[in-house]
Amino acid sequence: MFKRVQTDISNPVSIEFEGQKIDVEQGETVAAALMLAGKRKFQESAVSHAGRGPFCLMGVCFECLVEINGTPNRQACMILAEDGMKIRIQKAAIEETDR
Amino acid sequence: MKSFDVAIIGAGPAGMASAIEATRNGLSVIVLDEQPAPGGQIYRAIETVSDQRAAILGTDYLAGRDLAAAFRNCGATYVSGATVWNIDNGLKINYSRAGLGSDQISATSLVIATGAIERPTPMPGWTLPGVTTAGALQILLKAHGAVNDDVVLVGSGPLLYLVATQMLTARYAPRAIVETTPAGRLIKAARHLPRALTAFSYLRKGLAMKRKLHKSGIPFYANARAVAIEGTTTAQAVIFQSGGKSHRIETTAVALHQGVIPNQQITRLLRCEHDWNANQHCFVPRLDAFFQTTVENIYVAGDGAGIGGAVSAALRGRLVALRIAEKQGKDTIARQNDVLKKLKADQAIRPFLETLYAPSPENLLPADDVMVCRCEEITAGQIRHAVDLGAPGPNQVKSYLRCGMGPCQGRMCGPTVTQIIADHRKKEVGEIDYYRIRPPLKPLALAELAAIESEPTRHTPL
Known part of the structure; x- marks a missing residue:
């Protein structure tokens, strides 16, 4: 699993992932913060709904798309974690009856 | 709409060096970069990195510090967190800032310094959560001091060994290195060795890394084939053939790498001509000796002009700025010649590396x-x-x-x-050839598009 080479979080910021509160270091991207918290699945793929997670971490692959404060399709690797951010796994846009 | 002599896209070594040189020659410059701070991926978080992390990342990385400091002081307008999503033929540039909406500027010359991306590495299981690129691991280390204690590195190329060495220094050695470089590559590459020897410092660094890795006792599998990642919902194991045997290593994280290629989204959007580079196995924009594309006043500096590494990226950035200044009446020829000479010397290692670490056929x-x-x-x-x-x-x-x-x-x-x-x-x-790239270069909220100051209303039907 991912760990921080420095010992403790010095400037904590509190975010929520799927309702779970997570303390992260200020200045961390949403993707890095979630990976450090042991999260691997960020979204469900549009076609087969398979789980996907961050791949390139530099804004190229769009695999780390999450829903942030109700807005979908946000690139977790390009957005800094902010206090009170509510993050959810991005679900494929499909009919409720198909699920 | 604000207008500039030069617009530079990207604040990595090429973009920063280009901005420094252009402002020094009296040009007005804007730099648009997607990241929160200058450095690009190679010098990511260079301004804020802790001493502990700096020691892990090494001296080549820290060379970016002076460049970033000079860039901050050069007088260019620098917009961080700016995602460029369209550039038209008149060099009107639209960019978006997270939460702040879109803005547009125009420029007389454009320098595309958007660098490289990692070559795609298709293989069974590469979409499973837990699988990343090797570059992604390095970004996590540079920007966040994050390391994973359960990684199997798979692929080929200098970055793979650099990441492994840095992980080792951070005391989180990779579980194994699975190298996909086919047998016989060293013999093929040997004919480029005489020229590579003129860039001896690169060779020495490479050899030192490999020696350190071999001494570390990290399991090393050479000439791996039939590589696949197993897992149902996340990565669980890497399987491959090596040394005439089948192997299976259980792991929760796999990092893939097959070298880097130019990020061609913007040059393709602008309909610049591209050629296939058979040595680098990628498309490269067609450029003149001063890195101008086939479209007048549009230049490419850095790895986007063909993979050359960080030192060459900065040199190319300088050269392009000097050339633009010359076109605007400045006498910069002597400096251009000086930069061209340095560029040629720095590129001496490339044919050797390109042959040795060409991607494996099963990846292509x-x-x-x-x-x-x-x-x-x-x-x-x-x-x-x-x-x-x-x-x-x-x-x-x-x-x-x-x-x-x-x-x-x-x-x-x-x-x-x-x-x-x-x-x-x-x-x-x-x-x-390649996909036709169209705007927006990155997905954009419709509200942002709607908020843009529009052209005068058309009264005749389209």
């Missing part, structure tokens, strides 16, 4: 059941079938299958799609 031409387009979940077999049905190139395959039409806009499948079509049709890769 994946088997039928391997997913190539991650967004739309299209396999290599489906692409071959589309070719059999008559699709001659990437844009027709895209129409048939939707590959390249997901959120990444072909960045992760484009190079492979072109290779597969060329191989299947027995054509030259350059002849097959």
Whole structure:
């Protein structure tokens, strides 16, 4: 699993992932913060709904798309974690009856 | 709309050096960069990195400090967190800032310094959560001091060894290194050795890394083939053949690497001509000796002009700025010649590296059941079938299958799609060409588009 080479979080910021509160270091991207918290699945793929997670971490692959404060399709690797951010796994846009 | 002599896209070594040189020559400069701070990926977080992290990352990384400091003081307008999503032929540039909406500027000259991306690495299981690129691991280390204690590194190329060495220094050695470089490559590369020897410091660093890794006792598997990642919902194991045996290593994290290629989204958007570079196995924009594209006043500096590394990226950035200044009446010829000489010397190592670490055939031409387009979940077999049905190139395959039409806009499948079509049709890769790239370069909220100051209302029907 991912760990921080420095010992403790010095400037904590509190975010929520799927309702779970997570303390992260200020200045961390949403993707890095979630990976450090042991999260691997960020979204469900549009076609087969398979789980996907961050791949390139530099804004190229769009695999780390999450829903942030109700807005979908946000690139977790390009957005800094902010206090009170509510993050959810991005679900494929499909009919409720198909699920 | 604000107007500038030079607009530079990207604040890595090429963009920073270009801005420094352009402002020094009296040009007005704007730098638009997607990241929160200057440095690009190579010098990511260079201004804020802790001493502990700096020691892990090494001296080549820290060379970016002076460049970033000079960039901050050069007087260029620098916009961080700016995602460029369109550039038109008149060099009007639209960019978006997270939460702040879109803005537009115009420029007389454009320097595209958007660098490189990692070559796509299609193989069975590469879409499973827990699988990343090797570059991604390095970004996590540079920007966040994050390391993973359960990684198997798979692939080929200098970055793979650099990441392994840095992980080792951080005391989180990778579980194993699975090298896919085919046997016999060193012999092939040897003919480039005399020239490479003139860039001895690079060779020495490379050898030192390999020695350190061998001494560390990290399990090393050479000439690996038939590599696949197993797992149901996340990565669970890497399987491969090496040394005449089958291997299976259980792991929760796999990092893949097959070298880097130019990020061609903007040069493609602007309809610059591109050529297939058979040595680097990628498309490279067609450039003159001063890195101008086939479109007047549009330049490419850095790895986007063909992979050359960080030192060359900065040199190319300087050269381009000097050339633009010359066109505006400044006498910069002597300095240009000086930079050109340094560039030539710095490139001496490249043919050796390109031959030794050329991507493996199974990466370039994946088997039928391997997913190539991650967004739309299209396999290599489906692409071959589309070719059999008559699709001659990437844009027709895209129409048939939707590959390249997901959120990444072909960045992760484009190079492979072109290779597969060329191989299947027995054509030259350059002849097959690439996806036609259209705006917006990155997905954009409709509200942002609607908020843009529009042109005068058209009263005649379209």
